[in-house]
Amino acid sequence: MTTEAIPSPYARRVLAALGRDPTRVVLHRPDTTVTAGALRASVLGSAALLHSQGIRPGTTVAILTGPNHPLMLSARYAVHLLGATSVYVRSMNPRTDTETFSVATQTGLLRDLGVSLLLVDEADEESAARGRWLARRRPGLTVRAIPRTADGHDTVPPALSPSPDDLAVVDFTSGSTGRPKMVAQRYGTREHLVGRLASGLDPRGPATLLSVTPVSHTTAPMADAVLCAGGTVVLHDEFDADATLTAIAELGVTDVYLAVPHLYRLLDHPLVTSYDLSSLRRITYSGTPAAPERVRQAVRVFGDVLIQVYGTTEAGGISSLTPLDHREPELLGSAGRPFPWVRVEIREPDSGTPLGRGRSGEIWINSPTVSAGYLDDAELTAATYRDGWLRTGDLGHWDRYGYLRLDGRVGDVIKHGGLKLDPSAIEAALLKHPQVRQAAVFGVRDEDLVEQVHAAVELHSGAGHTSCDLRDYVAATLTPEHAPLSVSIWPELPLTPTGKPDRTRLRGATAPIRIRPTPKTPRTEPRPPTEATTPLPSPGDPVPLPSPGDPVPLPSAGGPVPPPSTGDRVPPLPADGSASLPSPGGPVPVPLAGGPVPAPRADGLAPLLPESGPAPPSPAGGPAPSPSAGGRVPRLPAGGSVPLPPAGGPVPPPLAGGPVPLPRADGVAPPLPESGPAPSPSAGGPVPPLTVGGSVPLPSPGGPVPVPLAGGPVPAPRADGVAPLLPESGPAPPSPAGRGPAPEPVEGRGAGPPGHGGFAGADVRRSIEPRRRTDPRNRKGIP
Incomplete structure (x- = not known):
């Protein structure tokens, strides 16, 4: 305990200046x-x-004015001249002063702090009315207007100077219960903060500080330091990009403090480079981690004036990234190095054991700027303040350059499927995407009380990426387990009063989703191969068609077809020659190779094929439609030879059992022999002419194969012989007789939340569990 008085308190230095x-x-x-x-x-x-x-040392005075009003400074300096404690009861340590405490909250704070005097701005209708309400609710509370003149008083009233351990300020920070925590700051701490900031001002001349956040909280010691040094303070009620840029240009602002979202808004202003920003010496930003790409953009726009600060209400500033650090790409994304007067240790969260470099743990600090504790919570104070050290509750580690990296919050993890997922790691992955401006990741419990990962993003102007793209991006950047179940796109992410993403509101706008397991198909022998495990065929190996009744998903138009397995031969054709078109993902029967498909009817529908005999010819050069479900194909002629199709007609499958050789080294498909196997053309290459009796080649494994729309026409090949891709839209394929309706298509595009252009409902969510089991590429980080 220090009882010696402070020789020259900062409030007297301000008054002298x-x-x-x-x-x-x-x-x-x-x-x-x-x-x-x-x-x-x-x-x-x-x-x-x-x-x-x-009023004297040991008493507390409450102050209530409009946002960033000069009378708030007058009242605080007067309180500190008398060595008393000041508390601003309009709002909580925010990035904006427009969101105020409720009357009930203010009444409780005045009661808990033992406040007997409330100073208000009588010219501000809201503050004056709130003061009258509080006086009625809090017996014994005196409300007085803040004087605008000296009223004949030219000197400071006789008063004792405060000691370093006297309480100077009570700040508020958010609490887990919704009630603000009261953070106590002593006079010794306040004096150290103001002194450090004053000594760090640019020596080129008096500073002009622009405060777009409440000067009652974060920027308060900054304003005190500037006024002590003979500078000027510009006060804005809240942040506005136009007003901020105009003030810098017209008033010669040298220093400005911004929350990270404010910095982003300036960068996105269409005319930011047209303003005269040459007076800027320092842009200090903090509050949340900033995306490295956005910081690089800020350096290009503003130059070497950026300073990133990591700190907390309880600790003050902890570390910083200097303007020179901003020129090193490897350092962007870090929290910088500790200030010279701050000691930082990384400790194991449970035991408090110090950890080595590179290991993640809780950040503990020892500094003369650390607050005295929580006035209303002795238990929390004992748990947070230990032996001169402050537990920040933040997780971090030292990188190879000796810079501090933040890894999230202690206990702020999403427990999903037995895994503990760090939201900050997923947010960092999303922010690496070039079209993501801001991201917030949070957990939402589904109907089964299983916590699922959800994300909300704000995209750069004009970006059109959907939630599906970003889920896959996270899975490739981290692991499939980190991929959010849904990603909602917001025009602007909602922020808390402290300038951080409002996860409570985002959770409320996110409907719980339960991942339902995909029904398993009963296993039959032989088991069909999967795309991920089927090897490519060796040269000369026969390539089979799927057996009748085997489930084979239809590929998308122009998409790759998974390579077939080796060793089997094409089964014999059915005796009756019947073949129907399958629905997407359904079993594919083997059609009979053979004749052309008849021309469509006048109403555009494909007619049924005759029970036997040759099919009517297709119009010369015209398209041939797919056969309708249930139609029949004529039997093969004696000898098994396949006739040539008419122009535009479909290409029949190869003869059963015929091996398919590899293409030549130059990629050109060799000519077909008079009989025997047919070569496989190269991917995308011309289809060789057919000969009577010759077998038809299959496409190379993995090559693009156009999928015709059921019931729709098949386009004729181009003049160069390359098969064109089919359109991606058209009538849905009919379901085979007796197999039920075709499955509905799944919409994959994301949308915004309610009131912001839509809602990311079930249509943009999917289970990542099936993908995790069947696509091992995700384990290799392939998007």
């Missing part, structure tokens, strides 16, 4: 300016009022 040139403008507002003399008079008048109310 204001007295040097009373006519100088020290505060800028969008609608007004305040001179040094006017601010000094308001501070002295407020100090006299507080002294008359018995």
